Structures are given as C-alpha cells and as structure tokens.
Amino acid sequence: MPIRLGKAGKATAFNELGRRRDDEGDQDGALEAYAQASAVHPYWAAPWYNAGLIHKYRGEWAASLQANARAVQCEPDNQGALWNLGIAATALGDWATARRAWRQYGIGIPDGEGPIDFFVGLTPIRVHGDEASEVVWADRIDPARAILRSVPTPACGHRWGDLVLHDGAANGYRMRGDREVPVFDALELIAPSEHGTYEVTIEGVAQEDIDALIRRFEAADASAENWTTSMQVLCRACSEGRPHGEGHNHEPGEPPGARGPWRLGIAAREEGAALRILAEWRETAAPGCVLGELRCLLMGVPRT
Structure with a gap:
C-alpha cells in the first residue's frame, strides 16, 4: 500500500527537496520546493528561513526580508532568521525593522529613526572582486555594516573607506x-x-622611515599601508579557517632588506595630495632614498 503523508510529512519532504536542489546549484528549483513546503505548512519557520537564505546570497533584499519576517512570525526566537532579517532591512534602509530584528535577537540597539549608530569594533571582513578575494580590517558601525580601514589591493575591487x-x-x-x-x-x-x-615603491630607507610616512598619510585624511609586510597569501582552507592554528605553514616569501625595497598601498582623494605628502616626507628621508613613480590602481568615486 502507498504511504500517505500528513501535512507535516509533505512539508518536510518538500523542504528536504529544496535543500537537495540548493546543494546541487538549482536555486530556482529550491525556492519552488520551499514555497510548496510553506503552502502545505505555512506556520513552519524552516522553509521560510531557507528561502530567505537564498534570497540573501542573491542580494534580493525585499524577498529576503519578506521570507525571514515570516520565519520570525512562525518562530520568534529563530536566531538565524532574526539576523538575516536585520541584514535585509539594513540593505533596504528599513531602519525600524532592522532595529526591531537586532533587539529581538538580543542586541542593545539605541533608539533612533535613521541609520543605526552602534560601533562594534575593528573586525576582519572578506571582500570579493572579479579577480580575487581579500581579508581586510574594517570598523563595524552596526551589526551588518563596516567601513574598510585597510588599503585593499585592486584585485578585490574595493578601496579604503x-x-x-x-x-x-x-x-x-x-x-x-x-x-x-x-x-x-x-x-x-x-x-x-x-x-x-x-x-609606490621605495628603496634606501628603513622600516621606521616607512612608518613615519604612513603616519603622515593618516594625519591628512588619507591612509597608507606597507603591503610588503602586511600581506600574506593563504590557501582557501586557511583563509576560511585559522591560519594561526596548527596546520601547514604559508611561507611569507622573500623578506625585504633592512632598507627595502618597500611596496606601499596608498589611499588618497586626489593624486596631487598623495604626491605632496610623498614630497614633504622625501625631504626628511635618508639621502639614499629612491622614490618610485606613484601609480593609480583604482579610482575613487566622487559623491554626487
């Protein structure tokens, strides 16, 4: 005899079908299955949450907000749905919904009506470009937004700030x-x-001279980073794990000499401003300093 499934069993079967389709890369098919699960069992949070997750990674923020809001209605203490609801609301600039989601999650978000001002601290963020991904340090200004404070390489498509x-x-x-x-x-x-x-590349100066140059940029509403010493190329397993833990080591490459050469990444609003800072520093640098040509790798985007 055929086995007859109740509503809960049908919903579970459709939800599992959605998970399998998602694992196979068929996101549209997964969303269809999750919708069928929700139609059978509309008060079960799991398929709503799963659909919201797909919409999140697609950047479909209105759909993600709707799905996660339904998941929270079904299960008010669903931590994953609350967090993703906060992300989607933040992406849409729906600050009232974002505040409610973070508070329901348990975060003491201050009152207000505009963007959330809730400084979290310095945090590593992985940014993605067409050519590469890169982990940089950033100031988290609320649970889902951060301002980049490292000078990223152009391969990741991002800028300081x-x-x-x-x-x-x-x-x-x-x-x-x-x-x-x-x-x-x-x-x-x-x-x-x-x-x-x-x-810019610089030779003939010591590490402390480079540090002094970096401080000049930081004092001028700009930034600089010694890419020679600050960057390390990691395999995916280490980048997405614990590179400081036990495991295979990544050789840092040939270290620079005591007087370089140094490779600096610089963040500045205008090329002229960066050139002025370099020229002023060059006057105080060691006589043997060799300052390379300043090259623009990625233009800033003027605000309109």
Whole structure:
C-alpha cells in the first residue's frame, strides 16, 4: 500500500527537496520546493528561513526580508532568521525593522529613526572582486555594516573607506592581539569610497622611515599601508579557517632588506595630495632614498 503523508510529512519532504536542489546549484528549483513546503505548512519557520537564505546570497533584499519576517512570525526566537532579517532591512534602509530584528535577537540597539549608530569594533571582513578575494580590517558601525580601514589591493575591487554590507556567519578567524575574532564575508558594496588606491615603491630607507610616512598619510585624511609586510597569501582552507592554528605553514616569501625595497598601498582623494605628502616626507628621508613613480590602481568615486 502507498504511504500517505500528513501535512507535516509533505512539508518536510518538500523542504528536504529544496535543500537537495540548493546543494546541487538549482536555486530556482529550491525556492519552488520551499514555497510548496510553506503552502502545505505555512506556520513552519524552516522553509521560510531557507528561502530567505537564498534570497540573501542573491542580494534580493525585499524577498529576503519578506521570507525571514515570516520565519520570525512562525518562530520568534529563530536566531538565524532574526539576523538575516536585520541584514535585509539594513540593505533596504528599513531602519525600524532592522532595529526591531537586532533587539529581538538580543542586541542593545539605541533608539533612533535613521541609520543605526552602534560601533562594534575593528573586525576582519572578506571582500570579493572579479579577480580575487581579500581579508581586510574594517570598523563595524552596526551589526551588518563596516567601513574598510585597510588599503585593499585592486584585485578585490574595493578601496579604503568603502562602506560594505556583511554577513553575520563566521567564515574564518584571525588574531587581533591575543584575541581570536571571526571573519565575515562582505555581501554588497553600499557606498564606494572617494579615496582612490595608489601604489609606490621605495628603496634606501628603513622600516621606521616607512612608518613615519604612513603616519603622515593618516594625519591628512588619507591612509597608507606597507603591503610588503602586511600581506600574506593563504590557501582557501586557511583563509576560511585559522591560519594561526596548527596546520601547514604559508611561507611569507622573500623578506625585504633592512632598507627595502618597500611596496606601499596608498589611499588618497586626489593624486596631487598623495604626491605632496610623498614630497614633504622625501625631504626628511635618508639621502639614499629612491622614490618610485606613484601609480593609480583604482579610482575613487566622487559623491554626487
């Protein structure tokens, strides 16, 4: 005899079908299956949450908000749905919904009507470009937004000062001092920085001279980073895991000599401003300093 499934059994079967289709890369088919599960059992949170997850990674924010809101209605303490509801609301600028989601999650978000002002701290964010992904340090200004504070390489398509929307699920870990902190993946560029990315090579000076140059840029509403010493290329397993933990080591490459050469990434609004800072610093540098040509790698985006 055929086995007859009740409503709960049918909904579970459709939900599992959606998960299999999603694993196979058929997101449209997965969404169809989740919709069938919800039609059979509209008060079950799981298919709503699963649909919202697909919409999140597609950047379909209105659909993600709707699906996660339904999941929260079905299960008010569903932590994953609450977090993704907050992300979707943040992407849409629906600050009232974002505040309700974060508070229901358990975060003490302040009152207000506009963008949320809730500084979280310095956090590693993985940004993605057409050519490469890169983990950079950023200031989290609320649970789902961060401003990049490293000078990224142009391969990742991002700039110092970019405002990005990011996920809330840890995808790797890094050390900040003696404390381990999670890496979050950027989901979307919210507002590009006005600062372009430049590169210059310098030889004939010591590390402390380069540090002094970096401080000059930081004092002038700009930034600079010694890419020679700050960057390390990791395999995917280490990047999305714990590169500071036990496992295989990644050789840092040939170290620079005591007087370089140094490769600097620079963030500045205008090329002229970067050239002025370099020229002023050059006057105080060692006589043997060799300053390479300043190259623009990625233009900033003027605000309109």
